[in-house]
Amino acid sequence: MSFPKYESSRLATQPATLDPAEYNVSPEARKAQAERLAIRSRLKREYLLHYNDPSRQGLIEDPALIRWTYARSANIYPNFRPTPKTSLLGALFGFGPLFFWFYVFKTDRDKKEKLIQEGKLDRTLSISY
Amino acid sequence: MLKIILPTMMLMPLTWASKPNMIWINTTAYSLLISLISLTYLNQLSDNSQNFSMLFFTDSLSAPLLALTTWLLPLTLMASQFHLSKETLTRKKLYITMLILLQLFLIMTFSAMELILFYILFEATLMPTLVIITRWGNQTERLNAGLYFLFYTLVGSLPLLIALLHTQNNLGSLNFLMMQYWTQPLPNSWSSAFLWLACMMAFMVKMPLYGLHLWLPKAHVEAPIAGSMVLAAVLLKLGGYGMMRITTLLGPLTSSMAYPFMMLSLWGMIMTSSICLRQTDLKSLIAYSSVSHMALVIVAVLIQTPWSYMGATALMIAHGLTSSMLFCLANSNYERIHSRTMILARGLQTLLPLMAAWWLLASLTNLALPPTINLIGELFVVVATFSWSNTTIALTGTNIIITALYSLYMLITTQRGKYTDHVKSIKPSFTRENALMALHLLPLLLLSLNPKMILGPIY
Numbered sequence: 001m002s003f004p005k006y007e008s009s010r011l012a013t014q015p016a017t018l019d020p021a022e023y024n025v026s027p028e029a030r031k032a033q034a035e036r037l038a039i040r041s042r043l044k045r046e047y048l049l050h051y052n053d054p055s056r057q058g059l060i061e062d063p064a065l066i067r068w069t070y071a072r073s074a075n076i077y078p079n080f081r082p083t084p085k086t087s088l089l090g091a092l093f094g095f096g097p098l099f100f101w102f103y104v105f106k107t108d109r110d111k112k113e114k115l116i117q118e119g120k121l122d123r124t125l126s127i128s129y
Numbered sequence: 130m131l132k133i134i135l136p137t138m139m140l141m142p143l144t145w146a147s148k149p150n151m152i153w154i155n156t157t158a159y160s161l162l163i164s165l166i167s168l169t170y171l172n173q174l175s176d177n178s179q180n181f182s183m184l185f186f187t188d189s190l191s192a193p194l195l196a197l198t199t200w201l202l203p204l205t206l207m208a209s210q211f212h213l214s215k216e217t218l219t220r221k222k223l224y225i226t227m228l229i230l231l232q233l234f235l236i237m238t239f240s241a242m243e244l245i246l247f248y249i250l251f252e253a254t255l256m257p258t259l260v261i262i263t264r265w266g267n268q269t270e271r272l273n274a275g276l277y278f279l280f281y282t283l284v285g286s287l288p289l290l291i292a293l294l295h296t297q298n299n300l301g302s303l304n305f306l307m308m309q310y311w312t313q314p315l316p317n318s319w320s321s322a323f324l325w326l327a328c329m330m331a332f333m334v335k336m337p338l339y340g341l342h343l344w345l346p347k348a349h350v351e352a353p354i355a356g357s358m359v360l361a362a363v364l365l366k367l368g369g370y371g372m373m374r375i376t377t378l379l380g381p382l383t384s385s386m387a388y389p390f391m392m393l394s395l396w397g398m399i400m401t402s403s404i405c406l407r408q409t410d411l412k413s414l415i416a417y418s419s420v421s422h423m424a425l426v427i428v429a430v431l432i433q434t435p436w437s438y439m440g441a442t443a444l445m446i447a448h449g450l451t452s453s454m455l456f457c458l459a460n461s462n463y464e465r466i467h468s469r470t471m472i473l474a475r476g477l478q479t480l481l482p483l484m485a486a487w488w489l490l491a492s493l494t495n496l497a498l499p500p501t502i503n504l505i506g507e508l509f510v511v512v513a514t515f516s517w518s519n520t521t522i523a524l525t526g527t528n529i530i531i532t533a534l535y536s537l538y539m540l541i542t543t544q545r546g547k548y549t550d551h552v553k554s555i556k557p558s559f560t561r562e563n564a565l566m567a568l569h570l571l572p573l574l575l576l577s578l579n580p581k582m583i584l585g586p587i588y
Contacts, residue, residue, distance in 0.1 A: 051551075056551075057554065058466060058467060058551065058554070059467075059473055059551040059552070065470065065473075069409050069410065069470050072409055073409065073410055073413065074270055097396050098389075098392045098396055101392050101395060101396055102389070104520055105388070105391070105392070105518050105520060105521070106388065108518045108519065108520055109517070112518070126516065128436055128512050128513070128516065129435070129436060129513060129516040
């Protein structure tokens with residue numbers, strides 16, 4: 001029996017030793033991999049030092065998380081620059097829906113008002129208004 | 130009314146003269162007693178108002194708000210005890226004095242019988258709140274927050290002063306009793322349109338309306354817990370209360386002038402609810418949820434039907450208690466991990482089960498679970514807007530769904546799942562905190578048994 005060649009799924013990658021591309025990596029790529037590994041292990045060492053520190057009270061400060069929350073909440077406007085694209089997007093999605101809903105509700109209510117003026121709308125049992 | 134105002138004023142000498150280990154006990158106990166006095170005003174016998182003097186009165190609209198305000202002072206004092214414990218004695222007393230001063234102005238605002246008095250006190254409430262936010266907030270952004278808060282409200286309310294003075298010139302008096310009989314319908318002209326805008330903008334900024342809501346997330350997030358509680362629970366309702374009072378002067382013009390604000394509120398409900406789904410900061414989520422709920426109140430006040438007014442009043446009281454409770458819960462998180470980021474404190478249900486129960490109840494009331502008064506308010510408003518125009522149900526229905534989504538998102542992120550590793554060493558819940566949550570929830574649940582006292586003058 002011959003099975004089809006194993007293909008890894010998109011989210012579950014193969015281990016590096018089974019990937020044929022691993023064996024032809026250039027020295028620069030190897031150096032980059034080593035640098036990234038050094039950064040990762042330094043961060044992990046710092047985390048473990050904080051984690052196992054018996055005099056630690058409270059949470060471990062992650063500067064990346066602090067920067068991320070700051071960027072998400074308090075640092076948006078200083079990095080905003082009005083360009084044609086942002087102005088168009090702002091007008092379209094900011095004011096557009098308001099005008100759209102204004103049009104929808106005005107026509108609906110005017111239609112209803114016309115029916116009421118003509119006496120055609122049956123409001124005899126309407127108590128919850 | 131003096132039996133509430135004078136004791137509240139005397140709370141200030143009480144704080145300054147108390148022994149250091151008695152300041153919190155004295156002020157909390159006496160403010161609870163004052164709130165018990167204000168509960169007597171809830172017994173509104175007819176649809177007239179109870180007039181105490183030429184200056185003060187209570188109505189079935191202002192009595193529940195008054196009871197909410199006085200109920201909130203002991204709660205704010207209880208909530209502030211922890212974060213002030215390391216301050217010097219004078220600073221603690223100053224903080225309590227600010228809270229009491231704010232309470233005093235709020236009580237007088239809700240019971241003012243004259244619109245100019247209401248306006249003066251409306252502005253006066255800004256000062257203690259500003260001091261509380263900018264002096265005792267926790268991050269450097271509090272200065273920016275105070276600035277936004279102060280200037281948004283001031284710029285919105287300056288036209289209101291001019292409009293009130295002009296109206297007093299025309300009508301002779303702005304006393305609420307006489308206003309009902311003396312108002313004439315506004316003529317259909319540009320100047321009436323400006324008068325309408327001038328009168329309403331102050332309250333729109335305060336509520337806040339969707340386009341003018343920028344001050345609210347900043348102020349709520351940067352304020353200390355007592356500031357957040359009072360802001361969310363009472364100061365926002367000042368806007369709603371003011372709108373309901375001032376629309377008596379503004380005649381038939383409201384039905385046509387209200388459209389832009391209706392659109393802003395209806396669309397803004399959905400926008401702010403959706404933003405809640407993407408928040409990382411817990412207090413910011415609760416702040417945006419306040420904007421969303423208040424947008425419903427704006428819609429209700431602008432369509433001016435009986436059911437909508439009932440819904441608006443009920444929603445104001447219900448949201449006051451719920452929002453204040455959520456801020457207290459967020460503060461109990463903050464005091465333990467000193468960060469407002471939601472994902473940093475997960476899985477609290479395993480560690481603090483009683484607090485998880487309060488979180489659950491607060492989230493359930495926030496998403497307007499039957500039979501709470503939150504649901505009554507929201508339902509009345511949704512039904513009234515449906516009769517205003519059938520298509521609004523698309524927007525209000527979507528808002529209800531998204532409200533449920535973000536309330537449950539907040540609950541699940543903070544309570545369920547595996548706890549974060551560093552959260553194991555947090556302090557257990559204090560009795561003070563449990564009492565705080567219980568005191569928030571108790572009126573909410575009791576009012577579900579008898580909601581007619583918060584349904585306002587139309588009931």
